[in-house]
Amino acid sequence: YKKEDSIVFHNGEFINAYDVLINPYSQSLHYGNGIFEGIRSYKTANGARIFKALEHYERLCYGAKAMHIPVNYSVEELIEITYSLLKKNNLEDAYIRPLLTTGADMSLLSSKESFLTIQCWEWGKYMGDKLLKVKTSQYQRPNPKSCIVDAKVTGHYTNSILATNEAKNGGYDEALLLDMNGYVAECSGANVFIEKDNVLYTPPKGNIMPGITRQTVMDICKEEGIEVVEKYFTLEELKEADSAFFTGTAAEVVGLQSIDDYLFPKKWETTHGYNLMHLYKNEVLETRKTSTTL
Ligand code: PMP
Known part of the structure; x- marks a missing residue:
C-alpha cells in the first residue's frame, strides 16, 4: 500500500494515491471520527469476486449512521465503484480499505461533510499461516x-x-x-x-x-x-x-x-x-x- 502508482477512489474520482489531499482540519484526524471497512476480493474461476461486499458496505453505512456521518453513495454504487477500482489497479486477489472521513469541523458535533476514499492492495493472510x-x-x-x-x-x-x-x-x-x-x-x-x-x-x-x-x-x-x-x-x-x-x-x-x-x-x-x-x-x-x- 505504499506503491506510488496505485489508484484510489477519492471524492468521486479515480486518482493516484499520492495525489489525495486531506484537509488538516479534518475531524477524523483530530478526533478519530471516521469509519472504515476491511474487505477482500478473491480471484475465482469466474474472475474477481468481492467477498460479502453487501455485508461490509452495510456495516460501513451502519457505522456512519451511528456516528451521524453522511454517506453520499448507495451500497450498490459502492460495490460498483470497488469493482472498477480493482480493475484500474489490475487486482483480483486484494484487500480493500474504504475510509469515510469527515470535514473540517473542530466542534464536537459530527461534521456534515464526508469524503470517501477507497484503497486496495495485495495483502497476504494478515496473521500468516503458522499457529x-x-x-x-x-x-x-x-x-x-x-x-x-x-x-x-x-x-x-x-x-x-x-x-x-x-x-x-x-x-x-x-x-x-x-x-x-x-x-x-x-x-x-x-x-x-x-x-x-x-x-x-x-x-x-x-x-x-x-x-x-x-x-x-x-x-x-x-x-x-x-x-x-x-x-x-x-x-x-x-x-x-x-x-x-x-x-x-x-x-x-x-x-x-x-x-x-x-x-x-x-x-x-x-x-x-x-x-x-x-x-x-x-x-x-x-x-x-x-x-x-x-
Ligand atoms: N474484531 C475486530 C476488532 C475487528 O476489527 C475485526 C475486523 N473488522 C474483526 C473482529 C473481524 O471482523 P470481520 O470478520 O468482519 O473482518
Whole structure:
C-alpha cells in the first residue's frame, strides 16, 4: 500500500494515491471520527469476486449512521465503484480499505461533510499461516456504554494498537482482549472461537465487533453439522479449551498455538478450526459445495 502508482477512489474520482489531499482540519484526524471497512476480493474461476461486499458496505453505512456521518453513495454504487477500482489497479486477489472521513469541523458535533476514499492492495493472510502465540492484554475492549463497539470507527482502533504493541513487544504474535466484565471478547482485529469436547464456543454480539467472517464460519458450521454456541466465557475456560482460532477478513481463519504460554492440547490438524480454515477458503473462492446444493 505504499506503491506510488496505485489508484484510489477519492471524492468521486479515480486518482493516484499520492495525489489525495486531506484537509488538516479534518475531524477524523483530530478526533478519530471516521469509519472504515476491511474487505477482500478473491480471484475465482469466474474472475474477481468481492467477498460479502453487501455485508461490509452495510456495516460501513451502519457505522456512519451511528456516528451521524453522511454517506453520499448507495451500497450498490459502492460495490460498483470497488469493482472498477480493482480493475484500474489490475487486482483480483486484494484487500480493500474504504475510509469515510469527515470535514473540517473542530466542534464536537459530527461534521456534515464526508469524503470517501477507497484503497486496495495485495495483502497476504494478515496473521500468516503458522499457529499464533497469543497474550491476554491488560487493555479491555471499549465499553459499549462509552462508544458504539460494533461500528468500525477509526478512533476505536487506538485500543487495538495498544494491545497489539503490548503483545508484540512481549514476544507474542497477537493480543486477546477481555470485555469490561472480564469475559473473553476478541483479538485486536479478529474474533475468537474455542473448541471444547467437539463443540465450538464464541462470545455473543454486544461487546465485540460482529465479524462477517465469524458469521460466515457459523453458517458453514450449521451446514456441516458442527455445533456452535454463542456464550460468554472466561479466560480460565479458554485456557481449558482443546483448541482455539481467530476469524477475520484480513486474518481469515487462523489457529492458536498458545494463550499466555499455555499450549492448546489438540493437534491443530485434527480440530474443527483446521477444517473450517479450508472450508472458508473454499467458500470465498466459490468452490465449496454446501450440503444443500449437493
Ligand atoms: N474484531 C475486530 C476488532 C475487528 O476489527 C475485526 C475486523 N473488522 C474483526 C473482529 C473481524 O471482523 P470481520 O470478520 O468482519 O473482518
